[in-house]
Amino acid sequence: MCEAIAQSLKFEGLPVATLAPGTAKEILLGVCEDLGIDPHDENEKPMSVPAMRNELTAHLKSRSCFLICDNLPQIPVSLRLWLDKLYIAGQSILGTGKNKPEKDVIFKLVNLDLEPLQDKEIIQLMNKTAHDLGIEINAKELAQKASGNPGVAIKLVKEFN
Numbered sequence: 001m002c003e004a005i006a007q008s009l010k011f012e013g014l015p016v017a018t019l020a021p022g023t024a025k026e027i028l029l030g031v032c033e034d035l036g037i038d039p040h041d042e043n044e045k046p047m048s049v050p051a052m053r054n055e056l057t058a059h060l061k062s063r064s065c066f067l068i069c070d071n072l073p074q075i076p077v078s079l080r081l082w083l084d085k086l087y088i089a090g091q092s093i094l095g096t097g098k099n100k101p102e103k104d105v106i107f108k109l110v111n112l113d114l115e116p117l118q119d120k121e122i123i124q125l126m127n128k129t130a131h132d133l134g135i136e137i138n139a140k141e142l143a144q145k146a147s148g149n150p151g152v153a154i155k156l157v158k159e160f161n
Contacts, residue, residue, distance in 0.1 A: 003151070015034075019031060025049050072096060
């Protein structure tokens with residue numbers, strides 16, 4: 001779902017950065033890459049995690065961007081606290097996760113329970129993904145394995161290739 005939203009926003013010409021589970025450094029390097037920020041200091045040495053956070057915070061204060069966090073509970077706590085500060089400052093953030101920890105600071109965001117997509121919608125999504133990848137699939141057959149989950153549907157198509 002996050003990937004589909006990110007692609008849709010990018011298609012509209014809007015800047016998007018995604019945060020996928022990993023170490024703080026891996027995640028911040030990915031955000032820097034998504035936003036076109038050089039993760040090196042003035043001496044061409046890799047920035048530390050705090051330096052990248054500061055650089056990204058300054059960048060986000062001066063430029064509009066969407067942050068999309070796939071599986072937010074698996075993002076390191078230090079980055080969830082950073083995201084919380086960004087959110088309080090008005091940063092647009094979409095965070096997803098299967099389980100909502102009761103006392104996690106970042107989960108003051110809206111909680112949505114989504115119904116599975118209908119077979120017709122999954123088939124459309126799979127056909128579009130296959131078309132974008134330049135492959136042919138039997139979407140009806142693969143759709144049964146997706147069980148209405150758009151993320152699984154996209155993954156199945158990518159793995160088919």
